[in-house]
Amino acid sequence: MLAMSSRAGVETRGPSGGSLAAVRDGGWRAPPSTLVGAASRWRPSRVATVAFLLGLLVTAAFSLTSLWLYDRNENRLLRLRAREVGSVLTAVVPSIQTPLASAAELADATDGDQRRFRAFMAPYVGTGRQFASVSLWRLGSSRLAPTAVVGARPALASLPAQARKFFAHAERSPRLNITGVLTAPRPSLGFEFSTPGTRHGFAVYAENPLPKDRRSGLARDSAFSDLNYALYLGHSRRQADLLVTSLHRFPIRGRHASAVVPFGDSTFTLVVTPNGPLGGRPFASLPWIIVVVGVLISLAAALMTDRLARRRQYAEQLTGVLDRVAAENHQMYTEQRGIAQTLQHALLPDALPEFTGLRVSARYIPAASGIDVGGDWYDVVAADNGRLLLVIGDVSGHGLHSATTMALLRHASLAYAAEECRPATVLAKLSDFVNSDDHDYFATVLCALIDVRAHSLTIASAGHMAPLLIDGERGEYVKTNVNVPIGVTRDFDYQETTVSVPVKSTLVAFTDGLVERRTEILDTGLARLRDTATAGRRLAPDDLVEMLTRDLASKDHNDDTAIVVIQWET
Amino acid sequence: MGDLAGDRAAEVVIDTRTDAAGVPLIAVSGELDTSNVASLEAAIASITAERPERLILDLSGLRFMDSAGISVLIGATAKVEAVYLRNPSPAVRRVIELTGLTGVLPLEPS
Numbered sequence: 001m002l003a004m005s006s007r008a009g010v011e012t013r014g015p016s017g018g019s020l021a022a023v024r025d026g027g028w029r030a031p032p033s034t035l036v037g038a039a040s041r042w043r044p045s046r047v048a049t050v051a052f053l054l055g056l057l058v059t060a061a062f063s064l065t066s067l068w069l070y071d072r073n074e075n076r077l078l079r080l081r082a083r084e085v086g087s088v089l090t091a092v093v094p095s096i097q098t099p100l101a102s103a104a105e106l107a108d109a110t111d112g113d114q115r116r117f118r119a120f121m122a123p124y125v126g127t128g129r130q131f132a133s134v135s136l137w138r139l140g141s142s143r144l145a146p147t148a149v150v151g152a153r154p155a156l157a158s159l160p161a162q163a164r165k166f167f168a169h170a171e172r173s174p175r176l177n178i179t180g181v182l183t184a185p186r187p188s189l190g191f192e193f194s195t196p197g198t199r200h201g202f203a204v205y206a207e208n209p210l211p212k213d214r215r216s217g218l219a220r221d222s223a224f225s226d227l228n229y230a231l232y233l234g235h236s237r238r239q240a241d242l243l244v245t246s247l248h249r250f251p252i253r254g255r256h257a258s259a260v261v262p263f264g265d266s267t268f269t270l271v272v273t274p275n276g277p278l279g280g281r282p283f284a285s286l287p288w289i290i291v292v293v294g295v296l297i298s299l300a301a302a303l304m305t306d307r308l309a310r311r312r313q314y315a316e317q318l319t320g321v322l323d324r325v326a327a328e329n330h331q332m333y334t335e336q337r338g339i340a341q342t343l344q345h346a347l348l349p350d351a352l353p354e355f356t357g358l359r360v361s362a363r364y365i366p367a368a369s370g371i372d373v374g375g376d377w378y379d380v381v382a383a384d385n386g387r388l389l390l391v392i393g394d395v396s397g398h399g400l401h402s403a404t405t406m407a408l409l410r411h412a413s414l415a416y417a418a419e420e421c422r423p424a425t426v427l428a429k430l431s432d433f434v435n436s437d438d439h440d441y442f443a444t445v446l447c448a449l450i451d452v453r454a455h456s457l458t459i460a461s462a463g464h465m466a467p468l469l470i471d472g473e474r475g476e477y478v479k480t481n482v483n484v485p486i487g488v489t490r491d492f493d494y495q496e497t498t499v500s501v502p503v504k505s506t507l508v509a510f511t512d513g514l515v516e517r518r519t520e521i522l523d524t525g526l527a528r529l530r531d532t533a534t535a536g537r538r539l540a541p542d543d544l545v546e547m548l549t550r551d552l553a554s555k556d557h558n559d560d561t562a563i564v565v566i567q568w569e570t
Numbered sequence: 571m572g573d574l575a576g577d578r579a580a581e582v583v584i585d586t587r588t589d590a591a592g593v594p595l596i597a598v599s600g601e602l603d604t605s606n607v608a609s610l611e612a613a614i615a616s617i618t619a620e621r622p623e624r625l626i627l628d629l630s631g632l633r634f635m636d637s638a639g640i641s642v643l644i645g646a647t648a649k650v651e652a653v654y655l656r657n658p659s660p661a662v663r664r665v666i667e668l669t670g671l672t673g674v675l676p677l678e679p680s
Contacts, residue, residue: 442640442641463668463669487644488674518633
């Protein structure tokens with residue numbers, strides 16, 4: 001843990017303080033270049049492009065909808081305006097018809113009295129008044145000519161053929177009759193009214209010249225100043241029938257509306273076009289406002305999306321780098337742990353020899369994690385006279401140093417056992433062998449000499465916990481003097497204890513990983529081992545080892561464990 | 571990190587001072603194990619450099635000690651004539667007893 005935290009300290013001192021820099025300083029592979037440098041050439045991310053296009057699409061939809069609404073509204077307004085103008089035109093009819101009808105009545109009543117006719121019509125005729133010319137005609141006479149004229153001489157008077165045709169129709173019509181557009185001698189339009197039902201009666205005929213080129217603008221302050229118009233006689237839209245217009249260009253293009261207005265025996269066709277937006281300027285520019293604002297919003301959204309996308313990409317790449325580093329670390333850790341465990345197992349006996357009358361099982365359990373080699377070991381070897389020697393020990397600390405010390409002690413103990421197999425002697429020799437001035441480490445060792453036939457057990461402990469001896473019923477730790485560990489003092493007089501072993505007993509020797517827990521006193525762990533092993537006393541040694549490993553072996557990350565189980569068959 | 575560190579972060583607090591009688595004293599509290607014995611080793615080294623006759627190790631706050639911790643305590647006995655333990659908890663005392671070290675690491679005489 002100390003090593004790790006000091007390393008973390010180095011990392012946080014990376015120049016930029018960024019974790020990425022730290023990772024690189026740590027010697028890891030540099031992340032993809034897109035992560036580091038601002039890319040040499042900026043290209044919008046795909047998602048940003050999509051966002052922008054979506055924005056444009058929505059903008060276009062809104063704009064087109066607004067345009068369509070605008071268009072529809074303008075058309076509706078124009079139709080309304082055309083109807084209004086038509087109404088105004090319709091209202092003009094009586095103002096023309098009434099004086100003419102009255103004059104016709106008067107002529108009938110006075111048998112065409114010219115003086116009274118003139119006197120009656122005079123107020124209606126002249127510049128700025130209703131008519132340019134009004135004349136009285138006697139119908140049915142062979143020579144068709146006005147009998148009285150107020151104002152200008154009527155153009156119809158110089159068009160006898162046209163006049164005859166017109167009056168032939170007019171005298172049978174009880175309405176206001178309208179001539180076609182008279183072209184000569186000047187373009188004009190005539191109106192006629194005759195008293196219906198009177199044979200050889202009088203017709204009153206009024207005439208107005210058409211404006212020059214048929215053009216007449218509308219006053220700026222007129223209610224219709226927002227319109228241009230063209231007024232045709234009849235249902236026609238031909239230029240020949242054009243009466244008056246404010247338009248310059250024909251045929252009429254663009255938005256226009258028309259209304260047909262009955263006028264006497266004929267009709268007027270009114271065509272109007274708007275001068276500008278009828279619904280107001282803001283409404284007209286709304287589609288464009290939407291386009292501009294929409295494009296701006298789309299652009300902003302795209303930029304923000306791009307930023308987000310880049311951040312996410314960065315985070316993902318960073319996660320990728322960190323994941324890879326973690327994976328590499330994990331792999332290195334696994335490899336080193338594998339090496340450590342291989343080494344550990346290499347230092348321990350491959351297989352235990354067979355002993356008559358005994359069944360033996362042993363196991364080394366490495367620390368639950370960590371990459372260090374542990375310091376626990378065991379040995380069961382044949383000694384003289386059918387006896388066997390069990391050695392189990394634990395070198396303090398971990399790592400290669402502990403492991404080499406362990407290997408040293410293991411082989412030394414085997415060598416001493418071959419010379420003289422008394423446990424106390426083996427421990428004393430081991431103690432002398434180890435340079436006791438070098439206190440980098442110490443080792444606890446339990447040495448046990450087992451006489452199978454004599455059913456006896458002689459043990460000596462150098463700081464090692466006594467083994468558990470289970471007879472048919474109960475388990476007890478063998479009572480013995482615990483001497484100082486190996487490596488503490490030289491020339492120590494190691495004591496040994498001999499006990500007799502009941503039939504079919506089981507001996508369990510172990511290292512502290514099996515009983516030591518951080519949160520409890522050792523006796524608790526010892527009691528737990530005693531109870532567990534006693535409960536499993538009928539198991540074969542292999543199964544008992546398996547059970548103890550499963551139930552009791554230290555889950556502590558740092559602690560390795562060795563277990564040796566010896567069972568008397570008789 | 572858990573797997574990588576290989577162990578659980580055991581915390582130990584080491585306090586070096588001199589007691590009322592002028593004897594150097596190291597108070598060790600928390601959990602002492604392989605991962606942090608180095609700090610106790612350093613504290614002992616700094617005191618033994620002055621070659622004191624006595625050293626008191628106050629273990630009253632020590633909840634757990636593994637074999638690496640014992641190893642450091644034994645190391646102290648090699649450098650100082652008289653090393654005494656003060657107030658070890660029952661758990662720590664049991665570890666010392668079961669390791670056969672009661673003679674090597676005696677309790678402070680009262």
